Amino acid sequence: MNHSSRGFTLIELMIVVAIIGILAAVAIPAYQDYTVRAKVTEGLSMAAGMKSRIEETRIALGHYASTNSSYGLADASSITGNDFISLDVGPSGRVTITYSNDTAILGQTLVMMPTLASGGSLRWSCTGGTVRDKYRPSNCRGD
Numbered sequence: 001m002n003h004s005s006r007g008f009t010l011i012e013l014m015i016v017v018a019i020i021g022i023l024a025a026v027a028i029p030a031y032q033d034y035t036v037r038a039k040v041t042e043g044l045s046m047a048a049g050m051k052s053r054i055e056e057t058r059i060a061l062g063h064y065a066s067t068n069s070s071y072g073l074a075d076a077s078s079i080t081g082n083d084f085i086s087l088d089v090g091p092s093g094r095v096t097i098t099y100s101n102d103t104a105i106l107g108q109t110l111v112m113m114p115t116l117a118s119g120g121s122l123r124w125s126c127t128g129g130t131v132r133d134k135y136r137p138s139n140c141r142g143d
Contacts, residue, residue, distance in 0.1 A: 036104045036135045039083035043097035044126065044137065046079065047087055047112055054093045054114065055122050064093040064114075093122070096129070105131055110140065 008016075053071050058064055065071050068089050073079070076088035085100040095112040099105040111128030126140035133141045 032104075033134055036102055037137065039102055040099065040105060040110060040131060040135050041137060042081050043084040043087070043099060043110060044112075044140070046081055046084070047095050047097055050087060050089065050095055051112070051114075051122075051124060054089065054095070058093060058114075058122065059120070064091065065089075066091045094128075099131065105135060108132075110136070 050071070050073060053073060054064070057071050068074060068076050068079075068087075071089055073089060076086040079087040083099060083101045083105075084097050086096075086098045088096045088098070090096060093114040097110045097112070099108050099110070108131045109129040110126060110131045112124055112126045113128055114122040114124050117123040126136070127142045
């Protein structure tokens with residue numbers, strides 16, 4: 001008798017399922033980190049608009065102001081987004097972003113700090129705060 005083989009054996013199917021499980025075990029945590037990084041970036045994007053206001057005020061006054069209102073900005077708690085609950089401008093032009101809406105970054109902060117560069121321009125650093133490095137954009141990591 002001549003039997004032709006059709007389909008897969010049980011061991012072949014088990015190997016395929018094991019490979020898919022290994023790939024999922026690697027991909028899911030990486031995707032979760034990616035989504036948290038996107039949430040952190042939302043706050044940074046909103047704060048980017050504040051940087052020009054801080055720079056203009058620094059040039060006009062010759063020094064930094066100390067609060068949101070002294071920069072002509074809304075109160076910190078009224079500047080919100082999907083994933084952050086406040087943007088606060090403090091002394092020395094420091095911008096503090098406080099995050100919400102995700103347990104990985106809930107209540108944590110990211111601090112943007114200006115420093116005076118040559119020629120009077122400002123250079124911004126975003127390495128301060130309590131958000132873990134793995135959730136920050138690459139230019140905001142403390143390496």
